[in-house]
Amino acid sequence: MSSNRISSTIGNLQAFDSAVTLDAFHIVGTIFNSTGNQISTRVDGADAFTPVNDYDRGINQKQDVRIMRNRANERLDGRVAEFFVVGALPGTGGTDITEFQKAEGYLAHKWGLTGNLPSDHPFKNISP
Amino acid sequence: MPLGIHRHIITVGGNWDPSDSVTTSFHIDAADTSSYSLSGSNVSSITDKAGNFSITVNGTPTRVSSALNSLNVWDFSGSSEDFTTSDEQNVTDGSGNHWAIGVFLADTVNDTQDSFYSFENNTVSSGSKRTTRSAPVTPVRSTVSWTWTD
Numbered sequence: 001m002s003s004n005r006i007s008s009t010i011g012n013l014q015a016f017d018s019a020v021t022l023d024a025f026h027i028v029g030t031i032f033n034s035t036g037n038q039i040s041t042r043v044d045g046a047d048a049f050t051p052v053n054d055y056d057r058g059i060n061q062k063q064d065v066r067i068m069r070n071r072a073n074e075r076l077d078g079r080v081a082e083f084f085v086v087g088a089l090p091g092t093g094g095t096d097i098t099e100f101q102k103a104e105g106y107l108a109h110k111w112g113l114t115g116n117l118p119s120d121h122p123f124k125n126i127s128p
Numbered sequence: 129m130p131l132g133i134h135r136h137i138i139t140v141g142g143n144w145d146p147s148d149s150v151t152t153s154f155h156i157d158a159a160d161t162s163s164y165s166l167s168g169s170n171v172s173s174i175t176d177k178a179g180n181f182s183i184t185v186n187g188t189p190t191r192v193s194s195a196l197n198s199l200n201v202w203d204f205s206g207s208s209e210d211f212t213t214s215d216e217q218n219v220t221d222g223s224g225n226h227w228a229i230g231v232f233l234a235d236t237v238n239d240t241q242d243s244f245y246s247f248e249n250n251t252v253s254s255g256s257k258r259t260t261r262s263a264p265v266t267p268v269r270s271t272v273s274w275t276w277t278d
Contacts, residue, residue: 022237025232026232027229027231028230028231028244029227029228029229031226032220032225032226033225034223035223058223058224059224060220060252063217063249064214064249065181065211065219065245066210066212066243066248067156067245069210070246072241074241074243075204075209075210076204076234076237076242077206077234077235077236077237078206078234078235078236079192079195079201079202080202080231080233081159081231081232082230082231083230083231084152084156084157085178085227085228086226086227086228087153087219087225087226088226090225090227099150100229102149103146103229109142110197110199112196113231127142128142
């Protein structure tokens with residue numbers, strides 16, 4: 001295994017626990033939390049897999065951004081409403097993700113997707 | 129406070145906004161028609177609302193009016209359309225802290241590498257490359273996965 005892994009536990013691929021349905025809008029986000037040593041992906045306000053507490057080496061600080069396209073030239077047929085990137089902790093420290101949850105709530109209320117959020121999401125019924 | 133006068137402080141939600149609640153390094157928004165230009169219904173140019181990146185519009189993604197909660201979205205055919213930045217800018221705090229979030233729809237999927245978004249650094253050696261892509265949807269299992277390479 002390469003000594004340059006982002007996460008030795010995960011390797012190159014982390015599958016989601018369940019499918020993201022096609023032809024429907026979803027709130028999709030990813031978190032690389034170096035301070036809390038955690039990597040996670042969330043779909044519609046819930047973890048897409050159990051967060052992995054093994055973030056060995058930070059992703060490159062400077063990167064380009066590609067929307068509906070992977071690092072090569074493979075492109076996805078679909079739609080985009082909004083997307084933003086933050087270079088900071090997702091919360092107050094450790095593995096806290098309150099700031100990220102506010103972003104989920106903001107997008108859910110703005111785009112009419114509160115029905116996608118689980119009932120226990122802190123911003124299902126009120127905008128952050 | 130005089131007797132009989134009550135002061136009520138009511139806290140309500142709704143103030144959080146990515147434009148001022150956090151410092152975004154990249155931000156695109158199909159609902160904000162001032163942040164992109166059209167040629168007919170085709171998106172001809174787009175501005176990073178964070179003010180950091182220059183974005184190239186490849187192919188002819190289209191604006192679909194009032195498509196989600198009465199707001200506009202962008203449509204990509206999967207053949208030649210994408211938004212790709214023409215430069216590399218900071219997407220972490222230098223310590224590896226980073227998060228990204230958006231609202232996406234996958235329509236037809238024909239490759240395991242189909243992705244909602246991806247990041248890449250093309251200036252470091254391949255052995256130092258730590259980049260990401262999110263949400264390729266396999267056509268057979270209809271599952272979504274998250275991949276990075278080193």
